[in-house]
Amino acid sequence: MKHGGIVAAAIEVLADIETNHRPASAALTAWAVSHRFAGSGDRSAIGNLVFDALRNRASIAWRMGADTPRALAIGAYAQCWGVGIDRLDVAFAADRHSPEPLTDAEKIALRTGSLDDAPDWVKGDYPEWLDPAFAAAFDGQAAEEGAALAIRAPVDLRTNTLKSTRDKVMKDLSRFEPAETPLSPIGIRLQPGTGPGRSPNVQSEAAFRKGRFEVQDEGSQLAAYLTGAAPGQQVADVCAGAGGKTLALAALTGNKGQIYAWDGDRHRLAGIHERLQRAGARNVQVREAGKSDALADLAGKMDVVLVDAPCTGTGTWRRRPDAKWRVSEKALEDRTADQDAVLALAAPLVKPGGRLVYVTCSVLPQENDARVAAFVAAEPAFAPLEPAVFVAATLLPDETKARLADPALATRHGLQLTPLRTGTDGFYVSVLERR
Numbered sequence: 046m047k048h049g050g051i052v053a054a055a056i057e058v059l060a061d062i063e064t065n066h067r068p069a070s071a072a073l074t075a076w077a078v079s080h081r082f083a084g085s086g087d088r089s090a091i092g093n094l095v096f097d098a099l100r101n102r103a104s105i106a107w108r109m110g111a112d113t114p115r116a117l118a119i120g121a122y123a124q125c126w127g128v129g130i131d132r133l134d135v136a137f138a139a140d141r142h143s144p145e146p147l148t149d150a151e152k153i154a155l156r157t158g159s160l161d162d163a164p165d166w167v168k169g170d171y172p173e174w175l176d177p178a179f180a181a182a183f184d185g186q187a188a189e190e191g192a193a194l195a196i197r198a199p200v201d202l203r204t205n206t207l208k209s210t211r212d213k214v215m216k217d218l219s220r221f222e223p224a225e226t227p228l229s230p231i232g233i234r235l236q237p238g239t240g241p242g243r244s245p246n247v248q249s250e251a252a253f254r255k256g257r258f259e260v261q262d263e264g265s266q267l268a269a270y271l272t273g274a275a276p277g278q279q280v281a282d283v284c285a286g287a288g289g290k291t292l293a294l295a296a297l298t299g300n301k302g303q304i305y306a307w308d309g310d311r312h313r314l315a316g317i318h319e320r321l322q323r324a325g326a327r328n329v330q331v332r333e334a335g336k337s338d339a340l341a342d343l344a345g346k347m348d349v350v351l352v353d354a355p356c357t358g359t360g361t362w363r364r365r366p367d368a369k370w371r372v373s374e375k376a377l378e379d380r381t382a383d384q385d386a387v388l389a390l391a392a393p394l395v396k397p398g399g400r401l402v403y404v405t406c407s408v409l410p411q412e413n414d415a416r417v418a419a420f421v422a423a424e425p426a427f428a429p430l431e432p433a434v435f436v437a438a439t440l441l442p443d444e445t446k447a448r449l450a451d452p453a454l455a456t457r458h459g460l461q462l463t464p465l466r467t468g469t470d471g472f473y474v475s476v477l478e479r480r
């Protein structure tokens with residue numbers, strides 16, 4: 046497909062998302078099913094344009110003076126793919142599947158649209174109702190932090206040290222031009238595609254099938270390190286989901302000691318068994334999902350309890366931009382209630398002197414420091430550690446420890462990683478010691 050057709054298809058998909066309140070991935074699949082002539086390259090180009098439009102929705106709408114699917118797709122094509130008006134006109138003229146030619150008003154908007162007078166939520170491309178939360182979290186940098194959450198994310202991989210080394214995996218994947226991640230000593234970064242270009246799909250690689258690496262954002266890798274888990278320890282992962290952090294913990298503990306993986310939802314936990322096997326993780330016991338008495342025998346015995354809490358996922362907007370415009374005040378309220386519930390469930394498992402580690406992939410203070418503050422008010426036996434203290438107690442290299450101990454990353458009760466600050470997804474980590 047030529048670019049005119051790609052823009053037209055993106056307009057259709059954006060309209061479907063808006064009209065039918067569908068997730069972007071479902072709308073893209075529906076489009077592909079009804080347009081079987083489109084090849085996989087076309088489908089990923091259309092997907093890229095749709096996701097770029099959603100990542101940058103507020104700023105495109107401001108510049109274009111309209112929030113319609115057409116304005117968003119054309120604006121994303123010009124703003125994110127760097128196509129000037131002349132080339133845009135040529136691209137549209139060269140393809141009979143193009144949308145209607147640009148109007149004079151669109152041409153003026155594309156030429157002169159500016160964000161100079163735009164409010165922070167437009168410059169930062171986040172929902173207006175979250176402005177107070179962003180202002181509180183980022184003290185004068187809300188627009189910049191939001192804008193960094195609106196850029197395509199790289200593909201980050203975690204070397205599975207139970208089976209390989211970073212150097213070997215980088216050789217396995219040399220055709221993707223891998224680079225070492227700056228902070229995680231076992232992370233590998235592949236750059237995302239630009240414009241219509243595909244991002245690397247590494248899950249069909251032999252090295253993946255052999256369990257030598259996992260796809261995992263560098264921030265998530267760091268969160269696993271920040272638990273301080275070490276070989277020989279007893280660790281409970283009570284929101285294990287499909288096991289992303291469980292696998293990282295198994296590698297960190299070198300298969301020595303015991304990890305107990307559990308989740309409130311049996312469907313989410315179901316995927317963990319196959320992943321554990323592929324990764325060669327042998328020190329993980331998966332406890333029966335849903336039933337919290339499945340953890341009763343662990344009470345007071347754990348060195349580390351990880352609560353990788355359910356959250357709004359605001360820190361992952363680079364990867365899931367449609368979620369950004371769907372998140373609601375009600376969803377935020379529901380998640381904070383879940384977070385309080387799961388902290389209360391996890392706390393009794395920690396042994397005296399042990400650590401409760403609270404993690405979210407959110408940047409909203411309501412889900413982060415506020416939850417920790419509410420928890421310690423109810424459970425005075427737990428005290429949040431200073432980031433410099435819990436960072437020092439990890440197996441991270443000294444340069445990473447120095448970077449993560451930077452006071453600029455510290456919040457009242459923990460540590461906040463963001464795309465702007467650390468080049469990772471947005472992750473919050475608080476470590477509480479049981480006195």
Ligand SMILES: C[S@@+](CC[C@H](N)C(=O)[O-])C[C@H]1O[C@@H](n2cnc3c(N)ncnc32)[C@H](O)[C@@H]1O
Pocket residue numbers: 283284285286287288289290291307308309310313353354355356383386387390
């Ligand atoms: C952020 S996800 C976990 C991701 C996973 N740890 C990983 O690294 O791939 C949060 C998980 O918390 C689970 N959850 C939600 N409420 C819960 C509760 N009250 N008790 C236990 N798990 C809960 C959800 O089912 C979900 O799998």
